[in-house]
Amino acid sequence: MLDAVPPFRARTGAQDDERVIKLAVLAVGGQGGGVLADWITDVAERSGYIAQSTSVAGVAQRTGATIYYVEMARNTGRLPVFALSPSQGDVDILIAAELMEAGRAIIRGFVTPDRTTLIASSHRIAAVSEKIEPGDGRASSSKVNATAEAASKRFIAFDMEKIAADNGSMISASLLGALAGSDALPFARESYEQAIGAGGRGVKASLAAFGAAFDRARGTAAPGPEPAEPAIVESASGAGRVNGPQNLLHGWQTLAARIDLMPLPVRDMALRGLRKVVDYQDIAYGRDYLDRLDKAVALDGADHSHALSIAAAKHLANALCYDDMIRVADLKTRSTRDRRVRKEVGVKDGSVLQVTEYFHPRIQEFCGTLPAGLGSYIENRPKLAAFLDRRINHGRHIRTDSFAGFAALWFIGGLRRWRRRLLRHKVETAHLERWYALALSHVPHDYALAVEILNCRRLIKGYSDTHVRAQSKFDRVLSALDLVKGRADAADWIRRLREAALKDEKGDMLDGALKTVASLSDHSVGGGGGRP
């Protein structure tokens, strides 16, 4: 790659005020990058400059990555020759309307430390590839931020999407504000505001978003408060607000007092777990939770930073609070849920909210909600189960703002008090016992492996077929246990298998990883624990 001469040391010794300013905008289709490019062109022309903007329209505008490019030079009465697309190492200002687009700009070479002012909105719009992973497939923002600092002359980044939304405008307005506030262009604030005003639509909101972003970029407005670090829970019995009848509160205090006896690092997770479990079922269920957790705490010590206890506190709570019809119905009929929906949807006074829920129960869910004996009786008779399934297995759209719809769910939620006798509970409890005992059995000889077995609980999620698939992934990961146990890196292998299982829907990556594990033990006869 050939390096260019530092900018504008042109043949005729062009004066600095004749130089061309190059500005590129990288955006996601639908973000209004075209509006921004038009504004910038307008600002330049208002300020005695000649400007040229170009874009690539077409299908890229359908939610794909798009690019807009503006060149401008002081009007000296002669027409400059402008380029129609940005070149690597030859961009003065790069505006990224989303953080990963800033990363893309850096990769493409449009950001260089000798000259580029990089203005980026720090918010994320997850790409489809990031969203479809069964686990957390989101790209690392910190990596982009770190590279952006190093790759640019100046890096201005804050959440311009939020500033726009807070002011009822679009991100193009706050991006323009950040550009103006950065002083990277030799134009006065008034020119920008005039350009916005000339647009004629949503001017007031755009100006407000422009102003807020201008101040942020100038550094005259303080950044929003950073999210506070969670406080370390010293005493569980006093933390958080709990309401309810006196006898239940008394029971809660007794349970919470047990958490105060646990090692300090465990308390936060244990308290969260306890709240979740009690909220899910009752005080007695909370007692069960703590009894089980105590087993892990007893085997644990400070030398491992209580990793086992913390993992147990987290995953026991999740395992105990399995997702059944009762839980769903209970959560959907709470007054807190009603308030949250109203807030999210933004229901104003005087408007009426109607809420439709989408259910699709199958015979499995139905049997799970029957007493264990009756449920198994049906499940063991395929013809009967199929007959019933034909009657049950339909999509149901239930209006929870209507009395009948609400009452039906309220009734199902009320089955909570009989939950312990139901088939699903029996199945889930047996599964939990096996998993927990398996994990704890490894503590004496491989502490890290025990923690990883506990963490595999993360794999179990979803409803119906998704849940079945999740169970299968869980079983497949743990099937490798016999192959890796005894190896020094056994825990690491289980972690890798779990992460592979979260990469795709069917577990193709997991199967590949399992093959690797199988070949490991083939080659390591005599090393480690060998094959079962």
Add this chain to the structure above:
Amino acid sequence: MAERSFAREVEKLRLGAGEEFAGEGILAITKALLQCGVGYVGGYQGAPISHLMDVLADAQDILGELGVHFEASASEATATAMLAASVHYPIRGAATFKSTVGTNVASDALANLASGGVTGGALIIVGEDYGEGSSIMQERSHAFAMKSQVWLLDPRPNLPSIVKAVEDGFELSEVSNTPVMLQVRIRCCHVHGHFIAKDNKRPPMTVADALDAPRRDTGRIVLPPASFLHEKEKVQKRWPAAVDFIARNKINEFFGSDHGSVGIVMQGGMYNSVIRALQRLGLADTYGETDVPLYVLNAVYPLIDDEFLSFCEGKQAVLVVEEGQPNYIEQAFAAMLHKAGRGTRLVGKEYLPMAGEYTGQVMLDGIGAFLRAEAPHLLPGEVRAPNKVGDGVDTADLINVVPGRPPGFCIGCPERPIFAATKLIEQELGKHHIASDIGCHLFSIMPPFELGATTMGYGLGPASASAFNSPDAKRRSISFVGDGGFWHNGLTSSIGNAVFNKNDGVIVIVDNFYSAATGGQDILSSRAGNKTKSTKHPITEAVKGMGVKWLRHIDRTYDVGKMQDVLREALTTDEKGPKVIVASSECMLNRQRREKPLVDNAIKGGERVVKPKFGVDEDICTGDHACIRLSGCPSLSVKSLDDPLRDDPVASIDQSCVGCGNCGEVADAAVLCPSFYRADVVHNPSRWDRFLESARRATISLLQRRRESRRLTFADA
């Protein structure tokens, strides 16, 4: 009606002599057509010239005042065939389309038009969809110009130059009796700039005048013996006339020094990039002044031997900057030098890549390398021996972090549920061979759907599955075609072909009421009324007319369950012959553009309006994202919960949701999870609404209070 309205911009088309025009390249071309006294214009939309069609459609009043006829042609072939009006009559006509795909379709008409030749100027404006932002195969329009012997202009990418190219093009066409293609690249179409306008001209002869006084000339019709004479006429009369015109009118331009040991020849469209490279090498100033001799081909076909040879006079080496391959221009110049016995070395693809777009860096590298090898004395010291290497920032890691962001279905797109249903039916019945077509629906090939094996051209989806028709087959093929492709040529090439050949496959016609991918232009089956076009012709009637017996119509694609049922029936029925499913719902982008202002006004005006939006109960969502794998909607994303008990982000729907219904329907059809809800907000509720609401809320909160008073409730920590 198109996605973008140019109602305001078209007023610029009225500018008179001496006034300054400011705007997009496409609009400038339109203005230039009117200044040239064009009599009729036709074309087919497609990036990068969609806006040209949209501008013309919005400018019907102005065109009417001038007596100019405008057509939104059925296809590029139609648009080019329309230029037949310039064969016998001295009327200037223009056609426009996306190239090379449009030129492919047009080539039958183009070859016939070129053979007989024209009397009135015939201009074909092709939007060269090449390089970054292109959505098609990477080929060159140049080959079409050569094979049919029509002239090809490739002007410098600035407004005055492209406006002049339109004027030159008509004149060139008339003096050489040959259609002329004017090539404009993607960014040139969308470039914002200025030029000084001239008055619009009423065509000296309108199409109405021609109809009143019909003419014919057997010698211009493509049938032997005339066709043999046409070929001779092309080389004996038309070619020399074109060469003479181009040379005499100095269509091609020379810049830089008159003498020098090296020079650069380029397509006009490459001029700005060449200057930028020279600027960066310290050899040109802001205004393009340079000492390096430049020969700019605003006409790239035919080439002018004398001009080129005199440019090479006294030069050791000349670089040809010609984007794309094959390198026809370079080959032609090499032959000229060779035949003239000249010693000048001709280079091109040695320094510049054979394939791919000539970006800024490619130009800098290529021209820099050429000059270092052939004329190092021109270069400043820093360029000859640069001190620093690279910029020291390692971006290798970043490549693995930054996700790709290909285009996809819009928020609330009615095509999404069609492919969700197809994905579900494949989970049920196994994988099938799926043939795709051109249009928004081609996004199905990308995640999360990953459906579709091939795309063979506009309206050719079902045609491309026609081989998969075997009595031994246990599975049927599935093919898709959009409503745009259906009317473009799918009706005959795909549906008619399937009926005639007794194809047993399943054909899904995706009907979203517009030619949506090109910007929402109206087509025959559009549901809205159109002042100047005839719409509301149902696809189902056309399909029946072609002889299809098994036909199902789904009038709400968001009903995923129904879509799934119909697909299942089509794939399993015993009935023979093509199984055609017409899946209809309006393009959401256009629907929102149409409805949103109406809804907002209705709410402001106090009318009762129900606005839907979807949401996710975050404590019910388990973070598996199965719903996203059946959607990919931009408004359905993931978010982290402030809860250490939860490892994976949960699904979340943002404010951009338009409440299309896909989320709920998919959750139901795929039996996913109950975490979705639809919230309908009734604005300006009636008295009955309010009464019902208060009664319901009273009873519901009674139940809620009853339960919540008997359990522990935790305020959020």
